[in-house]
Amino acid sequence: MQRNLFSYIWRHSRPEQLVILYLVVFAQVAYFISLSLPKAIVNNGIEGKAFRSQPTVTVLSIEIPLPAFLDLGAAWTVFEGFAVAQWPYLVVMSFLFLLSVVVNGQFKKTINTQKGRMGERMLRRLRYELYERILRFPPQHFRKVKQAELATMVNNEVEPLGGFIGDAFVQPMFLGGQAATAILFIMLQSWMLGIVVIALLAVQMAIIPRLRKPVLALGKQRQLTARQFAGRIAETADGIAEIRAHGTVNYERADVSDRLGRIFRIRFELFEKKFVAKFWNNFLSQATPFAIYLLGGYFAISGQMDVGSVVGVLLAYKDLPSPVKELIDWDQQRQDVQIKYEQVIDQFQPEGMVAPELQTLPPGPIPMLAGAVALSGVSVSDDGQIKLLDQVALSFPLGGTLAVIGGAGSGKEVLGQLFARQQRPDSGTIRIGDTDFATLPEPVLGARVSYIGQDTYLFPLSVRDNLLYGLKHRPVADAVYAEDRRAERELFRRESQRAGNPDLDPAADWVDADLAGAATSDELLQRMAEALRSVELEDEIYQFGLRGTIDPARDPALAEALLAARRALHERLREPAFAPLIEGFEAARYNRNLSVAENLLFGTPVGKAFEIDNLAGNAYAQSILKSTGLEDELGRMGLSIAETMVELFSGLASDNPLFEQYSFISADELPNVRLLLQRLGGKGLDAVPAADRPRLISLPFRYVEARHRLGLIDDAMEDRLLAARRAFAEGLPAELRASVEFYDRERYNGAATLQDNILFGRLVYGQAQAEARIGALIGEVLDTLGLRNAAIAVGLEFNVGVGGKRLPAGQRQKLGIARALIKRPQLLVVNEALATFDSRTQDRLRDNILAACAERGVLWIANRAEQARPFADVAVMDKGRLVGRGTHDELAARGGPYADLMSGG
Template sequence: MSDKGGDQAAPEESGSTGEAGSRTPPPARSERLEPGIYRFILRYSLRDQIILTALAGLSFIPYYYFLNLPKLIVNQGIQGQSDGQPIDFPVNILGWATLDQVQYLLMLCLAFVGLVIVQQGFKYVINVYQGISGERMLRRLRYQLYTRILRFPLPTFRRMSQGEIIPIVTQEVEPLGGFIAEAIALPVFQGGMLLTSFIFLMVQNPIMGLAGVALYPLQFWIIPKLQRHVNRLAKERVRNVRRIADRVGETIGGINEAHAHDGAMRLRADFTQYLGKNYWIRFEIYQRKFVIKFINNFMQQLGPFFFYAIGGYLTIKGQMDVGTVIAAVAAQKDMGGPLKELLNFYQRSEDARIKYEQVIAQFEPDGLTSERRQTEEPETIPELKGDIVLRNLTYNDEQDQPILESVSATLPMPSKVALVGGSGRDEMLQVIANLLVPHRGSVSIAGHDLSDLTEAVTGRRIGYVGPVSYIFNDTIAGNMFYGLRHRPLHVVERDSDAESEWHRELREAVASGNSTDDLGADWTDYAAAGAKDPSELQAIAIGVLRMVELEEDVYQFGLRSSADTSAMPDLEPALLEARAKLRERLQAAGYDDLVEAWDPDGYNTNATVAENLLFGAPVTDGFKLDDIGQDPFVLQVLEEVGLRDRFLTAGYEIAATMVELFADLPADHEFFQQFSFISAEDLPDFGKIVSRVSVERLDQLSDAERQMLMNLPFKMIPARHRLGQITEEIQGKILEARKRFAEELPEERRGAIAFFDPDGFTRGASILDNILFGKIAYGQAQAAERVGELITQVVAEADLRDQVTGVGMNMPVGIGGGRLSASQRQRLAVARAVIKRPDLLLLSEPMSALDAGQEERIMGNLFETFGDHGIVWALQRPEQAAKFDHILLIQSGRIVAQGSTEEMQAEDSAFQRYLADR
């Protein structure tokens, strides 16, 4: 079921890039997308369309006999006549059997059922084949659009927002998949059925045949005229929906400003205007579509009028038998379905044509990057260790106003060059990084013209960090190593099932014209970072993190993360040793009271009730501490020890106390932080419960209210929340419940929790919790700081710091790096550029979120590491230029002064005047 025209080579025919034995799809024969949807269909799925057309043609043969059978059943089977003459029963059927009239009737009826099965079988095969072909073509189209996005020149993203682009690739092209599947096969199939029915009618009676299609020319004339207006409205609807998506995206991006400047009401009104416009467009579309539908249905119902009138008249006159009339009426009724499908198909084809043309128009921006620049892998990657020469460099904005104007300069390399001044500095660095294409002029690096270099060269030999660098929704390590992953290099062994699945996916990728590169292979270029294997790369990465002063942050992430000890078998015993040393240090320092250790037979007053009950760490989502009061098994255990009703009462009393205490407090009061089990947002809901139901009438609570109250006691920490609810008696009951919980836990849920073991490692718990094996005592002065210092000491003595940092590198950073601070994101972006050891490092105010002291230290680290490489830095603080070898002063897109640092430091230099005027 593969398509005919894909530009993809079969896997066994494809060239190999690296050891992984797969390759990126070769460039299309034409770098332009097909301008029309039918050209796209014929280019990439001609073979499928031919097969579907052939299947449709074959189905017409049984369909003709299917139309003729009702006539035979009525005339021969029921009336016992053939051509007006009685049939002499019993009859011999091809020497196979002798049948009386009833048996003959049953045979015709079974033949009717058989033809129904054959017809439905053809439809099933055609529909499945259409579905496969359509999905492959939709997958191909989305892949082509996605690769176009990768080739968009950067200024395009200033004109087109995410809100416009994303719906096009995900939603707008979705209907095209269904249309592509039926683009040729459906009109052939339905038109063939219509033609077969017409031929059948003409064979029965030419007058009735002509009567059956008498209104069709009128329909085919009226419908297109009405459809043209619908097409115009459909185009406007698509444009307006994109504008709606753009407004939603802009609102999300500017949500802080909306709140900060009280702009929500205007945004609502603005959005309402767009929704209103969309409403009236759709309203007019509905009106016109229903007019078309009314005309279709009305004309369709006129068909039986002609058949009953003409057929009845001919039957009365003895010129036609009843079976023929019944068969003709059935055939005419069957003609309605294909005709309706053809008219609907015409409407869908017009919608698809418009949608496809609009999509293509959006994905053909000026200045589209050549496919070759992204896919071509040169035999050798040339070094770019040499002077940067800018010749008459001009770059204009969208209004064709110059941002860089006739810039000419030679930046000696390797050296440290500072860019200071006004606008144009970042654009200059982006041009040198091959991210922007100048409108005039040229750039050469180490004698290589930048326009001749592919991204395989510039992306590996040049490191660029801008003022705002994007952090991907991946781990810290995934973001750091992003610049080392260009092509699949090392094959990953799979078991037989996984290998079979991979080959299945590969076949579909080929059939759909998608990438055949193995994402499961190892893409990391260890040599580019100076490593031989993953362990060496991690050591180098930790060194880079120290260089950009991010290692301490990642180390802390690692302490608070759980570790996969299967990948680090030496970690468990080392952590247990660190636990023992921590106990010794606490005792030696007299800090025993700072940590309350976990005791299998004792209650930890510095832990929550939920933690005391489970006495372990949830490994999966099988137990969620925040909602544990709703877990049926937990409630069953509480019932067994007599705590279920006590907890409900305690929950009510806690809620009543909190409502009374917090009633008049502002939402940011420190009490809300201390008693964090009830937030300021939830307090009104608890207030409604307390005001409506008394403690003696808890049976009147709804299920939702009962769950809210049951959750509260589980969040109590006796040492912190001194509300008197978790008494020593209840603590003893909880210890009894802990024992029952562990003993009665269902077998299928045992993998959801790892129980604490004083002598063992707790899977699912953080590294910090495994070392601490307890809770820091609440209310002790500087307890967390003092214990933290001891933990740092024992981790260092056990030589575990790098391993803990390695665990922290596997922490997911969230969408856009949302789990990191702004300064952490900037330092991670610098680390990403540094670890690939580029020949040329371009930095444009990369650490604006850092204080001056930290930026100075990181700058010194980079200078020390890249002493034999080139660095070009657009400075946020011009006074830092004294640390560089060469300075360029840029103002209004022109270089007004340049030279060595000594020359630019002269008293009467333009650079000194610039500093004085700041």
């Protein structure tokens, strides 16, 4: 990248800059015309000077005054014009003035729009180039830079450049042109006044930039401190667990306060310096009218100039200070953005960037690797100091398996990192067949070699997107756009090209299913399920699926299939072994395993309106209770519950956890309720004060007959509640219709989970292992109907959160391994990737991975030597050197480091 901002801008926006320049030139002509009009209006239109000697005057003639030295006459006549009297003259000239204002405005608007677009385009280009450079940074550079600082630079620090780019060439031309026009006009009126004005301008030009120098230096400091502050904030977020655990918040506060203090000082100083410069700028620009008034007035009085000319000079001068001031501003901004630009791009050219051609995908199908993997004389050192690998020579066939064992500091993990290009050899070569490993393009490497290290990064996307991430090397099918959106997309694409951005469409289908060995989406799903099974993650994802939801409108076939599963499950639930475990949802029956509120609503709430916990407070629910006469019944139930709670919980300390878990009334509330009951003295609901009634009525809402067993809901009460349930559904106003999805045996419920849809009922309280047994039954039913993968597909939509943090560490790592397996690499490098698991899990996963990679190459860097047992070919490393190679028997016979490692476990 060029270090000079101007050459960068010129190189990428030359044609646009030229178009704008032409526009500016035309604008100047219009501007000049508009300047000469007021003088004509005052002198001839109003004072009538030109009409004293003749009755009519020619208007609309276009004459361009020519300097005398050209010797072509005084002016060049473009258009002859019309002859008019004084009054029409004034009208014509005034309208001309109005017209010139409009034309000038139009020019300004067009020029500004063009400038804005060009600036934004350049900004887009610059940001893309910076981002593209991040993709090419050498791996070790990421250990030095802070992410937040990179983000601040690409995002915020180049932002002012966008504004400036549009003005880079045009502004000085435009303003310079304006200033020159104004000066020229003044000169034409009076050369003496002109010289005075020029002299005063020269003083301004000389002094102001000098005053602004310290402002620039401070601006540079401000940029650096702001960037570091952004890095500091990110650090706090990353290290928040440590900060809290060590109780060092005050230390952090002190540091941040100190930084903010320094930023304040810099910014305040900036203000001071800025306003000093501004003061002088203002003073000097006001000194010029002083000179015009004094000298111009003298000339007018002495008759050397007419009054109209002095007014014209003043009018021209009125337009002079602002372009001059803006020119000075422009110059200031130029230096400012140049500094900003340099400071940013200096951070984006570290040593050892990846060559761009290594990141471009060669056309045609992704080539297969062939031949053996051979390392010869490979040495790696840490910043040129400590040797991590020392002259390693090692080869193994691409389709074979090799385990590498070694102690801490043996360099085995560095050996693995070489294949992910996380380390680069200082000397020596790695070849795969005839190809130099260092020249393999990244997309080819990514498709043919999988690497799993100790930590896996997951993107904040769905499980599915993470799993298929390694298949996205290029678009395999274009996105399909509706007719009306196609043109828009085409414009978008062309604009990308104009800004030097790639025109690849992220909405296209990037998933190269061939790489996973799948021809259809069903097969791809099957491959995903297999990969997840290999890492023992399939069941978790299936469970996510059962807890997930689908939109039946978008996937009617699946909704229909799940309804079939519901029917099949309910068929099975008739068997004596399962019958007592579930109480199904039936519109005409009260469900004793649902709370009163759930029975009343008899559906899944959508949104906040009918949330079960707040149903008692819902106005519509209250109106139904009133109209069905249930209020009193519920009040009586509430009273009964209150009595029982007071009886049961009165003796307990208020911090007893039983309150939290079981009581309908909180520990704080209990004394008041007891008082209320005492005052009633058994007189029943009618004696309850009106203020206490709503609370009593709300108590039974959470009551579940089967669980709480207070015997409050008899057959008659069930009937009344069922009547209320019917009234609730029938009277539901249209605007609340979307707030609840009623239970309907024949309809899929989009608001409820897959499991609830299949179950369509509630587990019965107090049945041993009911949940596990029903879970197994659901699994059986889904298997019979071939729906297990469909449930997994729903589970795959689970979003793993930032950095995969919604999954536990073990599952993150498993998903990372599955991601490496699904692309069926020719070489799988497992670099101590199982270290986080217990040793039995490690062994199981190892066997699964090896089974999944049968016939493919596996380089297994074992985190414990014992792990290498099933491998026929083992390499032993010690202190960065290869110290043994062969079968277990051969190595054991030789003893040495191998024997130590194996006996040490």
